[in-house]
Amino acid sequence: MTEKESKHLYALVGKNISYSFSRGYFTEKFEKLDLKDHKYINFDIDSIHELPQKIKDNKKRLKGMNVTIPYKLEVFNFLDRIDKKARKVGAVNTIRISKKGRLKGFNTDVYGFKKSLKPLLKKYHKRALILGTGGASKAVAFVLEELEIKYKQVSRNPEGKKQISYQDLTEEMINTHQLIINCTPLGTHPNINNCPDIPYELISEKHLLYDLIYNPSETTFLKRGKEKGASVKNGLEMLELQAEKAWKIWNEK
Known part of the structure; x- marks a missing residue:
């Protein structure tokens, strides 16, 4: 057709x-x-x-x-x-x-992100870092507020109290924020060697790294986190969930 x-x-x-x-x-x-x-x-x-x-x-x-x-x-x-x-x-x-x-x-990003993140959370995931400040990061921030997880947004050009710069990511900041979500396009195919500029050497097995990118399935951001023992998750399930939610909305009577 x-x-x-x-x-x-x-x-x-x-x-x-x-x-x-x-x-x-x-x-x-x-x-x-x-x-x-x-x-x-x-x-x-x-x-x-x-x-x-x-x-x-x-x-x-x-x-x-x-x-x-x-x-x-x-x-x-x-x-x-x-x-x-x-x-x-x-x-x-x-x-x-x-x-x-x-x-x-x-x-529908809110629905997709929340449903895919929740099963991965541990009791100690009380604070998060959101990398990036675009449209997708807004849905992520909204979900974290619903889940009562405190967060800071990391930006190259920080504005306001909730935003910090990449230079502000100290050892203490990384240690106390054990959920890190990449909402930037860094690492998307074909530029698969790119990744957010965070101190990966400070990542531990208690960290959960979540990347909204799905192509490649394992970004450099996730790979470097995994090397340090962190739990990792890409954005494919979130995309599938939000797509199904969109389909439901389009077909509501």
Whole structure:
């Protein structure tokens, strides 16, 4: 079935997203469910201002969208309604389109991250470091607050009380923050040798390193943590969980 013939169209909104998890995941899902009139494509755009035209071009068929970096925050201005939780988080990664063409934003990253993180937590995981300050980090911070885990965000350009710089990562800071979550794109394929600039020599077997990246399955960040005996987790399960949650939202009556 060609793109023009697909009655139910879904899309990922992002920039430089040829590697996209979402397109492959949903294409496979549609095949398994024998949904021949469903198709998932990429809206690979250089500016969020190109989005209205993309929607207009596919108006009758477009049922829902996922949103990835760098547009999880910028997309707010193009929505008719925003779910309460997404508004609290401050980032949208899922959009449902009503029959009247109205756009409502949701955040399913919160669901995916929380469900995949919880089974890994130990009683001593009381404090966390969030590496990065983009849209995904907002969902991570929201979940940590729900789980009553205190956190600091690590940024190259820190702002406010909850943000620190990479230079602030002292031995004491690493020892007392035993959950470290990478929300930066550092280490994503093809630049697999890159990793956040943290003192890996201070990582211990009590640390849990979680990387939102899924390609490669073991980033340099996770590999270096594992070498020190830390527990590690990549972002694949989170992505699968949030994708299923998005599918549920798109199909709500």
